[in-house]
Amino acid sequence: NSGSKDDSITNFTKPQFVGSTAPNATVIIKINGIAVGQAVADSLGNFTFTAPETLTDGTYNLEAEAKTADGSGSAKLVITIDSVTDKPTFELSPESSVSGHKGLTPTLTPSIVGTAEENAKVDIYVDNKLVASVDVDKDGNWSYEFKDNELSEGENSIKVVAVDKAGNKNETTDSIITDTIPPEKPTIELDDSSDSGIKNDNITNSTLPTFIGVAEPGSTVSIYLGLKHLGEVIVAKDGTWSYTLTTPLKDGEYNITATATDIAGHTSATANLPFTIDTRISYFSAEIETTDDSGIVGDNVTNNTRPTFTGKTEPNAIISVINSETGEEVIFKANDKGEWTFNFTSDSVEGVNNLTFTVEDVAGNKKDFSFSYVIDTVAPVPPTVSLEDFVVLPNGIILSGNDLPALVGTAEPKSTILLMRDGKLYDSIEVDSNGTWNYQFSNKFLQGAYDIEIIS
Known part of the structure; x- marks a missing residue:
């Protein structure tokens, strides 16, 4: 009599029956109205009988008829043979699951739902530890919500064992993965x-x-x-x-x-x-350092054959510069303010020197810039000067009757000459490309002697 002791349901397919009647009576056993055997009661009236053949699952009407010299009597019993139970199922409930990912839940207390044989009992194990037992309803459905500390973070082995009224067992094992911890922030x-x-x-x-x-x-x-x-x-x-x-x-x-x-x-x-x-080099400047820029500052003409160059560009840019006349190349780096300075190790050529700067900024942008300067180490040809309207007296003094005289003369082409009056700088004059120059005084001279000097 497996399962409950008073439900007449058993999972034994050749069950044994016991009963009592008159002492020494003969008991005829019938199953579904067909006699299948007999038993003889002992002196106390007790008897036993085992089904002679295996009974398939189902309901049977059992009758025991006792006969003695004094007469006969019978007793009836309805029994059910139930030797197997359905394999239980379970899964996370919709509200506890992650769509598209079987067995994954974002909580440590998810609910599971399942099926089993109606009116059976379901035992739930987590990692082989029994945590709960629930009843299956008449429709074969059951559910359970895990309590705190029953599941741990990560993978949990869940075993569900169904036990029906006849005591038959069947089980299903699967995993539930709990993920309640946010991921680490990504790298980028x-x-x-x-x-x-x-x-x-x-x-x-x-x-x-x-x-x-x-x-x-x-x-x-x-x-x-x-x-x-x-x-x-x-x-x-x-x-x-x-x-x-x-x-x-x-x-x-x-x-x-x-x-x-x-x-x-x-x-x-x-x-x-x-x-x-940063898609472009936004600025670049170059000049001869002031201390090396002889003569007029800023005219890029110097008598220093190895001048120092300075300038500004984007911070930390790499700069390469080549002198087209000498072929020398120098590579250097601007500081974090974009300032730079460098010298060639060889002398520049006399005359025009053409430089090509290639600037590469920290973003990888490249751009070429041109710069020219002049090396002039040769003293200029002495200038000449004369009045346009004058006479020379016997004593060599130049005499002019024009109180607004004009001067003319020659000097080094494209140079700048200085006009001195009585030992003081009076003005500067640009010489044309042919080496000639002229100058018209704008302030009238008073009558007297004046010392005029031209310096190139």
Whole structure:
């Protein structure tokens, strides 16, 4: 008599029956009206009988008829043979599950639902430890909500054992994966293909840069530029992800952020990457250092054959310069303020020297700039000077009757000469390309003697 002792249900297919009657009576056993055997009661009237053949699952009408010399009597019993029970099933309830991911739940107290033989009992084990028993309803359905501390973070082995009224058992084992912890925030950086210029400085000349990073495999990385949501990517099995901007960015400073949301719906902290778009070299200047710029400062003419050059450009730019006349090349770097200075190690040639500067900034942009200067180490031809309207007296004194005289003369072509009056600088005069010059006084001279000198 398996299962409950008073329900006349058993999982024995050749059950044994016991009974009592008159001492020494003969008991005829009938199953479904057919005599299948007999038993003889002992001196106390007790008898036993075992079904002679295996009974299949179902309901049977059993009758025991006792006969003695004094007469006969009978007793009846309805029994049920139930030797198997259905295999139970279970799964996470819809509200506790993650769509598309069997067995995954974002909580430590999920609910499970299942089926089993109606009116059976279901024992629930977590990692082989019994945590609960629930009854199956008349429709074969059951459910259970896990309590605190019954499940742990990660994978849990769940075994469900169904026990029916006849005591038959059947079981199902599966896993429930709990994921209640948000993923680590993703990493984010410029891809090598977009990291132009100096690596890892977050400055690029790409207006459509590609960003890469690492995050929890299978999670979704959401990309933002400032407050604007750019898009989402699924992290690969190896934990890597990449995203390329689809709208070109203008030159300037930006901040890109990323979050990772795992398949359980938990979102990480935010990762951010400030970066700069720089597509051009915005400025460059070059000049001879003032202390080496002999003569007129700023005219790029000097008698120093190895002058020092200075200038400004973008901070930390790499500059190469070559003198077309000497072939010498020098490479140097601007400081973090963009200031630079350098010298050639060989003398510049007499006359015009043409320099080509190639500037590469930290973003990898390159641009050429030209600069010319003149080396003039030869003293100029002495200038000449005379009045346009004059006479020379016997004593050699030059006499003019014009109180606004005009001077004419010669000097080195394209040079600048100084007009001295009575030992003091009066004015400067530009010599034309033919080496001639003229000068008209604008202030009248008083009658008297004057000393006029021209210095080249």
